[in-house]
Each structure stands twice: as structure tokens, then as C-alpha cells.
Amino acid sequence: MNSFKLFLLMGSLLMSGFHSQAQELDLKHMMESSFQTKGIASVDRLTQDENQMACSTLVKGKPQINAKQQAKIEKTNLSLVAYPQDGVYLGNWREGEKIAQSGKGATWSDKADDVNGGGCYNCHQLDKKEISYGTIGPTLYNYGKIRGQDEAVLKYTWAKLYNSKAYNACSVMPRFGHFKLLTENQLRDLMALLLDPQSPVNQ
Ligand code: HEC
Known part of the structure; x- marks a missing residue:
């Protein structure tokens, strides 16, 4: 399993x-x-x-959990987010789409340094062309088109991918950066998938 x-x-x-x-x-x-x-x-x-x-x-x-516990968990998790040191938040959306599609990695037959997938489609709609997706999470179709790309959006989206509990104490979304499931470059590629105007997510 x-x-x-x-x-x-x-x-x-x-x-x-x-x-x-x-x-x-x-x-x-x-x-x-x-x-x-x-x-x-x-x-x-x-x-x-x-x-x-x-x-x-x-x-x-x-x-x-009460509001106080919730706020404490979110504050702690937000403080653990490592933002990209060079300030570059966006990579390549084509690579991002592959990562979003892939559910590979972290099984007993994988090696510790094998590259993992993000499995985003398990829970989210992204590219409209992909009709097989889960609905545990909200649709992310047009994510960048709706929100734009200002500093606040970049930081929020990065932190959400890095450690989903930073903004929702009891989030069921995997904490991709926090648990080193995805690398910094993979997170950049996913950021591009969500935010790049050329990405199919924003068509
Ligand atoms: C197990 C299900 C699950 C997986 C897998 C998952 N997510 Fe999520 N995601 C959620 C849920 C549920 C929410 C909304 C509630 C919350 O805050 O956690 C969410 C919220 C988000 C948000 C914030 C949306 C908003 O409107 O602010 C983004 C961005 C996001 N996910 C991106 C991703 C990406 C990219 C991946 C793959 C790397 C991914 N998610 C994988 C369940 C998931």
C-alpha cells in the first residue's frame, strides 16, 4: 500500500x-x-x-479544536515555511502538469532519493482537459486568472503548497515542502501551473 x-x-x-x-x-x-x-x-x-x-x-x-488551538497550529506551521531564497517562485508549467498528474513515489519499492509526484488531480480539478480528478479539494481551474500574481498571492500559494496547515490547521492536503515530498524546483513548477498566464489552468 x-x-x-x-x-x-x-x-x-x-x-x-x-x-x-x-x-x-x-x-x-x-x-x-x-x-x-x-x-x-x-x-x-x-x-x-x-x-x-x-x-x-x-x-x-x-x-x-477551538479557535485558539487552530490559530496556534496555523501560526507554527506558517513559521516553518521556507520560501525560495532567490525569490524565484515560478518554474515551468509543463513540468508542473506532469507533477500534478503523477502519484508516484514514497512507497516501499521506491528509493529515498526517487522523485515523487504531487498527485494534485487526486483532489483538485486543474487543466480542464483532464476529466479524471477528485473533489476533496476545491477546483483550481483559473486559479491564476482569478488571483493574479502579486507578492501576496505568490507567498500564500507557495506556503499553501509547502505546508497546507499554515492556512488551515486541519487541512487534509499533504504538506509537500514540510515533509520533503516535493523539492523546491517541483514547487516552482507547480506554482507556474497554477499562476502562469500560459498555463492550461488559466485558459
Ligand atoms: C488529499 C487531497 C489533496 C491533495 C492530494 C492536494 N490538495 Fe490542495 N487542497 C486540498 C483541500 C481539501 C484544500 C482546501 C482546504 C484546505 O485548506 O486544506 C486544498 C487547497 C489547495 C489550495 C488553496 C486553494 C485556495 O483557493 O486558496 C491550493 C493552491 C492547492 N490546494 C494546490 C494543490 C496542489 C498544487 C496539489 C498537488 C501538489 C494539491 N493541492 C494536492 C486537498 C488536496
Whole structure:
């Protein structure tokens, strides 16, 4: 099972909402006994960080965190975002489209330095020509056309891709830069896919 599928499985189990702490422990036990370390896919992927834990107690599918906790998580995650040092935010949208399409990487049969995909279409609509996409996230069609490319848009979009919890404490979008799933150059290419006026996203 690749990490993305595991992520979705955990997500759907968690989304269904728990009724008791006992059920939560049952799930934890089930996960721990069902998965084993193989290659780079180690079982420590099951260990949640503080932020993930805070968002995992659900009632009717909604995380039980208050506004103060939410603000704290977002502030911490925003402070962990590394912006491009040379100030260049936009790469090549053609490469960005390939990364958005690819769900490769991070499985037990991959190597630690293999290039990962972003799997963006799993959750978002982007290029209108691609009719196979998920709807967990909002449509990103015309993202750049609607928002433009000023400094605030560049920084917000970069930070969202880098660490989605910077703007939504309990975001289910992978934290691509934070967990080193994508490189700085891949993030630039995705930024171009979203923001370049030539990109099919903005046609
Ligand atoms: C598991 C599903 C999932 C995946 C995979 C995913 N996203 Fe998201 N994304 C979301 C969700 C849900 C939101 C909106 C809620 C939130 O803030 O997290 C979102 C929000 C965004 C936003 C902000 C939209 C806005 O209107 O401000 C951008 C930009 C974005 N995603 C880009 C991407 C890109 C690019 C990729 C691939 C590298 C990607 N996402 C992969 C689920 C996902």
C-alpha cells in the first residue's frame, strides 16, 4: 500500500467519526498490527505529529479544536515555511502538469532519493482537459486568472503548497515542502501551473 492510499484509508476511517476512546484504540491497534516497515515505508508514518493529533478527534466528521488551538497550529506551521531564497517562485508549467498528474513515489519499492509526484488531480480539478480528478479539494481551474500574481498571492500559494496547515490547521492536503515530498524546483513548477498566464489552468 503506498503512503497516499494509506493516508486516504486513515482519512476515511477518521472521517467517519469515533464514538469512544476504545474504538480509537482499536483502530490504532489494527493499524499497528496490519502494517510493517518495508523499504523506505516505515511504520513511523503511523505516528501523528502534535498538529495531526489535535485534528484527529472528530465529532460528526469535524475536528474538535477551538479557535485558539487552530490559530496556534496555523501560526507554527506558517513559521516553518521556507520560501525560495532567490525569490524565484515560478518554474515551468509543463513540468508542473506532469507533477500534478503523477502519484508516484514514497512507497516501499521506491528509493529515498526517487522523485515523487504531487498527485494534485487526486483532489483538485486543474487543466480542464483532464476529466479524471477528485473533489476533496476545491477546483483550481483559473486559479491564476482569478488571483493574479502579486507578492501576496505568490507567498500564500507557495506556503499553501509547502505546508497546507499554515492556512488551515486541519487541512487534509499533504504538506509537500514540510515533509520533503516535493523539492523546491517541483514547487516552482507547480506554482507556474497554477499562476502562469500560459498555463492550461488559466485558459
Ligand atoms: C488529499 C487531497 C489533496 C491533495 C492530494 C492536494 N490538495 Fe490542495 N487542497 C486540498 C483541500 C481539501 C484544500 C482546501 C482546504 C484546505 O485548506 O486544506 C486544498 C487547497 C489547495 C489550495 C488553496 C486553494 C485556495 O483557493 O486558496 C491550493 C493552491 C492547492 N490546494 C494546490 C494543490 C496542489 C498544487 C496539489 C498537488 C501538489 C494539491 N493541492 C494536492 C486537498 C488536496
